[in-house]
Amino acid sequence: MAIDLRSDTLTRPTPGMLDAMMSAAVGDDMFGEDPTVEALESRAAEMFGKEAGLYCASGTMTNQIGIRLHTTLQDEVICHKYSHIYLYESGGIASNAGVSVRLLEGERGMITAEQVEAAIQPDDIHAPVSRLVSLENTMNKGGGSCYDFDEILKIRKVCTERGLGLHLDGARLFNALVATGQAAGQYGEVFDTISICLSKGLGAPVGSVLLGTAKDIKRAKRVRKAMGGAWRQAGYIAAGGLYALENLVERLAEDHAKAQAIASVLEACDYVEEVYPCETNILIFKLTEAYSNESFLAKLKEHDVHAFGFGPQLIRFVTHYDFTDEHLERLLTVLKAI
Ligand SMILES: Cc1ncc(COP(=O)(O)O)c(C=O)c1O
Numbered sequence: 001m002a003i004d005l006r007s008d009t010l011t012r013p014t015p016g017m018l019d020a021m022m023s024a025a026v027g028d029d030m031f032g033e034d035p036t037v038e039a040l041e042s043r044a045a046e047m048f049g050k051e052a053g054l055y056c057a058s059g060t061m062t063n064q065i066g067i068r069l070h071t072t073l074q075d076e077v078i079c080h081k082y083s084h085i086y087l088y089e090s091g092g093i094a095s096n097a098g099v100s101v102r103l104l105e106g107e108r109g110m111i112t113a114e115q116v117e118a119a120i121q122p123d124d125i126h127a128p129v130s131r132l133v134s135l136e137n138t139m140n141k142g143g144g145s146c147y148d149f150d151e152i153l154k155i156r157k158v159c160t161e162r163g164l165g166l167h168l169d170g171a172r173l174f175n176a177l178v179a180t181g182q183a184a185g186q187y188g189e190v191f192d193t194i195s196i197c198l199s200k201g202l203g204a205p206v207g208s209v210l211l212g213t214a215k216d217i218k219r220a221k222r223v224r225k226a227m228g229g230a231w232r233q234a235g236y237i238a239a240g241g242l243y244a245l246e247n248l249v250e251r252l253a254e255d256h257a258k259a260q261a262i263a264s265v266l267e268a269c270d271y272v273e274e275v276y277p278c279e280t281n282i283l284i285f286k287l288t289e290a291y292s293n294e295s296f297l298a299k300l301k302e303h304d305v306h307a308f309g310f311g312p313q314l315i316r317f318v319t320h321y322d323f324t325d326e327h328l329e330r331l332l333t334v335l336k337a338i
Contacts (some may be wrong), residue, residue, distance in 0.1 A: 003305045003327045008172075008255070008281060008320035011203040013240055020243040026235035029055075036235030044196060044209040047245070048188030052217035053209045055238055057229055059084075059171045062195035062210040064092045065223045066138050067099070067132065069193060069216050070165035073100040075131035078119050082109040083143035084169055085134055094272040096227075108277070109142025111135070113154035113273055120162055133159055135191075136169040138176045141310070144259075144282030146176040149186060156190045166190070171197040171208070175280040178252045181288070192216075194328040198241035201252050203321045206237040255281040258328050262317060265332050271296070273313070283317045284310055303334045 001057075004010050013021065027033035041053035056062045063085050067077060072084060079086055081103040085093060093101055102119050104111045133155060139145045159166045168191040170176075177184060187194060195210040199205035211221055224230060263278040265300035266285050274286040287296055293309035300307060310316035 001327075003303075003323065003331055005026055005186045005305070005307045005317040005331075006317065007308075008318045009199055011201075011321045013205055013320070014203065014248075016247065017203065017243045018039040021236050021239045022332050024235045024239035026233040029231040029271055034231065034233060034238070036109045036242065037231065037238045039052050040238040040245075041209060043212055043242060043245060047184045048194060048196075048209040048211050049185045050188045050194070051214040053211045054209060054217050054220045054224065055231070055234065055241070056208050056224055057206065059169070059195055059197040059199075059208040060089045060092065061224065061227065061229055062197075062208040063134075063167075063169050064089060064096045065210055065214075065220045065227070066167045066193040066195055067093055067097045067134070068134040068223050069212070069219055070167060071097050071099045072131075073098045074128055076102050076121060076128035077132045077134055078102045078104065078111075078116055078130060078164075079134040080104055080106055080109050080111050080136070080139070080142075082139065083134060083136050084138075084140055084171065087141070091305045102130070103135070107142075108145040109136065109139030109209070110147055110151070111143060111155075112151055113158050116155055117158045117162075120158075120164070130162070130164060132165045132167060134167045134169060136171070138172040138179075140171070140280070140282065141266050142282040143276045143278065144172065144175065144280035145277070145317075146180050146279050149180070149182055152190055165192045167192065170194050172200055172280065172282075175201055175250050175252050175256070178249065179256055179280050179316070192296040198244050201255060201337060202241070202248050203242035204237070204244045204255060207234075207241050239336070251321070252281065255321070255323070258319040259283045259317070262326060262331065263333070265335050267336070269335060273336065282317045285315055285317075287315065299302075300327065302333070305334055 045053040120130040206284040
């Protein structure tokens, strides 16, 4: 059977999740009448200590709506150059919000308060208006890296002092919480808006939730409607997300342990030049010149193992619920034999 490490979005609903979905109470959510969507939104908001939540089709949509809420034409968003909102959302920052981006560099996809402070534009008509800082935690292209919470607090301080909003792309925030022992409420206190994804490591088939103040979420609903994203009986899929929040958060630690086990084996492989630090369920490693990206991926494919290249000589593995203990054993054997 194939071992698929391309992404944690590949997971399929568990039997328990499917049961919850099939028996969900539903209604027309555009009329505000779907009890399961409402239950998901209020449960997520409650976990983070936020006033309200909005269930959307994807993490791209919750991020893009978040950016719209904070900004207007001629504004600028400050973020890392590896940010999903910049690299992988089809230029949505420009097409949805009409704003520009100030890109920062930083270790493993993360930025510091000092960099943010230095990137804020002067009050000068030549410059865009710095309006929003967006962080990503865990950082996908940084190899599932986790922010030091003290740095986040420092960034919050700069944002407050300089009048900027603070958004979090928390597509894999639960991985960060499980790996670091930080609490959801800490994030709710610090960020103005948070996007959490239910369809990554949590294993739900569809959806993300945008969290914020009741006022922000009321506006967000209008923006979502304009994007064609209002739902009808979405309770069937929201039930999968709710089930994941209640049952599948703690088990993310198993994905992290599997990624660690792979990292340890790769450290000893002569075709690996470097294994990047692995904190959560994303593992990036660099190949020696013995293989190109393509030839290594082709070699893996011969063993029915699938992964993505992540830049020159870089390979990314993502562990997830459907990557079982048996898969791990087989993968380690394959990696040692190559
Ligand atoms: C860090 C990050 N943010 C946002 C998204 C967007 O999520 P979606 O695919 O649901 O639009 C992804 C998707 O993989 C992601 O990795």
